[in-house]
Amino acid sequence: MKFKSHQKLRNHFLVGFVPFKGKFEDTIKPFIQDIQQLECGFLMTIDNEQVWVSGGLGITIADLPQGNDLAGTLRHNATHGC
Template identity: 40%
Template structure:
């Protein structure tokens, strides 16, 4: 889809998600875990500022990550298709995609569908296909254990994203230097 006018401004946004399950941000904002969003295409010196980490929602104890993220994913799907919006009173073309997903270790990685080993390789696609093609549930589970993968994809897999950019580092390391 092309912008309706060559003079219209185009905004391309990449959103990074940090899933914090009782980690660093929990001590700063709230004792509950939460999901925080940051604009990836923000200048590096601004990314370091805590005020530029936006709370998407707090996660209740024992909450289901897929249900929790359903509203966010449906909104992001609209922006993946490009959207006409008013920005500063002028029509603008807005496109948004998911950037990097970072989560606490280890349970946060499981909920955000990031392998704890931080491994993603082109052969992983073949392994996902092998798991999904298997009809016997116990064999699916064996393959998942063998490959270190999940039976069901995360809700975030519904969004366009570059799986090679995902990281399994703890949110503490992702925010190093931001609390000076």
């Protein structure tokens, strides 16, 4: 997606909020399951015609701590989290 398209509100899709004292893993799990189903593909009927639909997650944007969690890297002191 071009940078100009990134700035348009219609191209932002809110996945969800992590509630206070909630775990990110519990919140993102249903989304990951949906993406995995989309990667495998499935048949869908559109206008009485069956089409094969498949896709995946191309890019994600996160702040630094959340990005580290998504990538599985350690935080600042490389031994323990903040």
